[in-house]
Amino acid sequence: MDLKPGLWQQQTLKLTMTQELSQAIALLQYSAQELAAFLEDKALENPLLKIENVNVKPMNPLIDRNRRKHQKSEKDWIEQIADKPFSLEEYLISQLNIKNLTVVQMKVIRHLIKNIDENGYFTGSLADIALKLQVDLDIIEDCLAIIQTLEPAGIGARDLQECLALQCYYKNPNNELAQTILSTYFVSFAEKKWKPIAKELGVSMKDLQDVFDEIQQLNPKPGALLFKEPTTYIIPDAIIEQTNEGLTVRMFDEALPRIRFNESYYQKFQNQNQQVGRFLQDKVQDYQWILKSIEQRKETLTKVVAKIVEKQPAFFQKGSQYLVPMTMKEIASELEIHESTVSRAVREKYVQTPIGTYPLKTFFTSTIQTSDDESTSSTLVKNEISFLVAHENKEKPLSDQDMVEMLKRQKGILVSRRTVAKYREQLGIPSSAKRKRFV
Numbered sequence: 078m079d080l081k082p083g084l085w086q087q088q089t090l091k092l093t094m095t096q097e098l099s100q101a102i103a104l105l106q107y108s109a110q111e112l113a114a115f116l117e118d119k120a121l122e123n124p125l126l127k128i129e130n131v132n133v134k135p136m137n138p139l140i141d142r143n144r145r146k147h148q149k150s151e152k153d154w155i156e157q158i159a160d161k162p163f164s165l166e167e168y169l170i171s172q173l174n175i176k177n178l179t180v181v182q183m184k185v186i187r188h189l190i191k192n193i194d195e196n197g198y199f200t201g202s203l204a205d206i207a208l209k210l211q212v213d214l215d216i217i218e219d220c221l222a223i224i225q226t227l228e229p230a231g232i233g234a235r236d237l238q239e240c241l242a243l244q245c246y247y248k249n250p251n252n253e254l255a256q257t258i259l260s261t262y263f264v265s266f267a268e269k270k271w272k273p274i275a276k277e278l279g280v281s282m283k284d285l286q287d288v289f290d291e292i293q294q295l296n297p298k299p300g301a302l303l304f305k306e307p308t309t310y311i312i313p314d315a316i317i318e319q320t321n322e323g324l325t326v327r328m329f330d331e332a333l334p335r336i337r338f339n340e341s342y343y344q345k346f347q348n349q350n351q352q353v354g355r356f357l358q359d360k361v362q363d364y365q366w367i368l369k370s371i372e373q374r375k376e377t378l379t380k381v382v383a384k385i386v387e388k389q390p391a392f393f394q395k396g397s398q399y400l401v402p403m404t405m406k407e408i409a410s411e412l413e414i415h416e417s418t419v420s421r422a423v424r425e426k427y428v429q430t431p432i433g434t435y436p437l438k439t440f441f442t443s444t445i446q447t448s449d450d451e452s453t454s455s456t457l458v459k460n461e462i463s464f465l466v467a468h469e470n471k472e473k474p475l476s477d478q479d480m481v482e483m484l485k486r487q488k489g490i491l492v493s494r495r496t497v498a499k500y501r502e503q504l505g506i507p508s509s510a511k512r513k514r515f516v
Contacts, residue, residue, distance in 0.1 A: 101370040105377060106421035109312050109332045112371075116334055119367060124342050125360045126367065129335040165303055166190045172227045185212060185220040189233070197232045197300025198240065199224075231299035238263045244295045254280065255288045269511050282515035313429035314437075315382045317393055324393055326383050328375055329429070336371075338364060374422075377414070381422045384408050385440050392440070393430050402444035402454040445492060458490055459500050466506055474512040477501065 107115060120128045169190055175183065188210060192201030199221065207214045224233040230247035234240035242259040245252065258266050262274050271285045296302070312332045318325050343361070346353055385408070391399035405423075409416040423437035442454035461484060469475045475483070477497045484490040484497075506512075 100366060101373055102421065104367075104370045105374045105418070106424045107374075108425040109314055109329075111425075112374075113332070113334055116336060116367075119363075120336075123360045123363055125339045125357070126364050127337050127339045129337060165193065165300070168303060169224065169227050169232070173223070178223075181212060181216065182220055182223075185210060185217055186224060189217070189221055189224055193224075193233060193300065195300055195304050196298040197229070197234070197303070199233050199235050229296070229299040229302050231296065234299075237297055240297065240299065241292060241295050244299070245292065248295075249291070252288075252291070254278070254284060255291060258285075258288055259292070269513070271515075286515040311427050311434055313434055314378060314426040316429045317382070317386055317431070319394065319431045324386050324390060326379065326386055328379055330375075336364075336368065377418065377422050378426065380412055381408060381419055382428060382437070384412060385428075385437070389440055393432065396432060398457065398460065400440065400442065400454050400456050402442055403440060404443070405441055408441075445490060445496075453490060455500070458484070458492060458496075459504055461488060461490065462497060462500055462506070463504060466501075466512070469512075471512065471514040472516060474509040476509045479509075 104112065104115070116126075116128060120126050166187065170187070173186070178186070185206070188206060189199065189201070192199055192206070194200050203214060203217045203221065206212075207217045210217075221233060225243055227233070230244040231240040234243055238259060242256065245255050245259060249255070257278070258274065266274060266285070266289075271282060275282055275285055313329050316327050316329050318327070343357060347357055348354075385403075386393065388403050388408075389399075389401060391401070405419040406416050409419045412419075423441070426437045427434055428437055439456075442456045445453050445455055445458050462480060465475060465480055465483060477494045480497050480501075481492060481494050484492060501508075
């Protein structure tokens with residue numbers, strides 16, 4: 078092998094990921110909200126890019142004031158109440174009989190409440206708080222016990238076991254069997270290993286079933302009742318409509334801000350000096366690339382949605398049970414684009430249809446073979462599994478192998494036991510052993 082240093086020429090072909098190409102790929106996978114945020118950020122960087130949000134109308138102070146006054150008189154008074162931010166501390170403190178508590182206890186209780194998370198669990202360390210406040214650990218424990226007597230039941234618990242035990246006692250203090258199970262046999266009971274428990278406690282399986290049903294009605298996240306989550310709205314990226322000519326597709330651009338070129342700024346500074354001229358030229362090119370990337374995003378998304386409509390007409394006309402198998406690779410092949418492009422195009426995108434609003438990823442399912450050499454979708458198989466479980470004998474629930482045989486016999490669907498188990502877990506359906514009931 079010749080290892081002498083030297084110079085030589087070599088031709089190679091390779092794909093260079095330019096900044097513009099990277100930007101086009103990023104814009105394609107952005108949702109409507111992400112794209113709007115991106116454009117807002119770009120408008121701060123590029124003075125030649127102006128944002129025109131068509132959803133925001135200019136306000137006339139006089140007209141708007143009169144309109145608000147008129148509307149306010151027509152609305153129910155209850156709608157005028159302000160949506161005041163909720164305070165967990167205020168809610169819990171309001172339940173206490175402060176006259177019976179010392180200054181030290183109130184100080185400790187307020188500190189303990191600050192360590193309760195949004196689910197209602199105490200997440201701090203009693204020993205650390207005792208050290209920090211210079212208070213005996215016994216007082217800290219007593220104060221936590223006081224908090225645990227407040228509503229909602231289970232607030233201030235240190236773990237799930239304690240949370241359920243507190244609720245169970247609050248709901249039915251005389252149910253000693255439930256309290257014993259939660260305090261001593263929590264893990265084995267949750268795993269439905271009931272026979273040793275029944276034998277050791279001298280109770281029937283029916284008694285354990287009753288306790289299980291009661292515990293199922295408890296709330297594992299009591300603190301969630303006290304927090305009001307903001308309402309989230311889904312903005313569709315495309316709308317599919319049923320017309321006399323058939324199914325039509327149109328992009329929903331109203332949610333996106335419009336961009337335009339700031340001609341006045343450009344004309345004002347273009348002849349300043351060479352440095353400013355280069356800056357403006359870079360920003361002009363940046364604006365043009367953004368405009369081109371947005372158009373490319375819209376064109377790709379339109380093609381993908383139109384192809385989905387072409388492949389799934391029965392879904393939009395009859396219902397979700399008519400979803401046929403379809404993969405991203407199949408769509409990419411027919412559109413002559415890369416599979417990753419389809420994946421980016423449907424990422425976090427929604428489509429409004431005559432039967433509801435769906436994520437675009439809903440329409441892509443794997444193929445399951447049937448006994449008559451046809452195919453069905455994995456979504457349909459999951460629906461069939463849910464139906465079988467819903468109508469099974471709860472005293473003798475169907476095993477995964479039972480469902481394999483029933484799907485083959487009743488629907489002609491050929492799946493393995495492992496596939497049924499995977500779909501069952503995805504649906505959140507427990508195993509047959511954990512679904513069994515003792516009546």
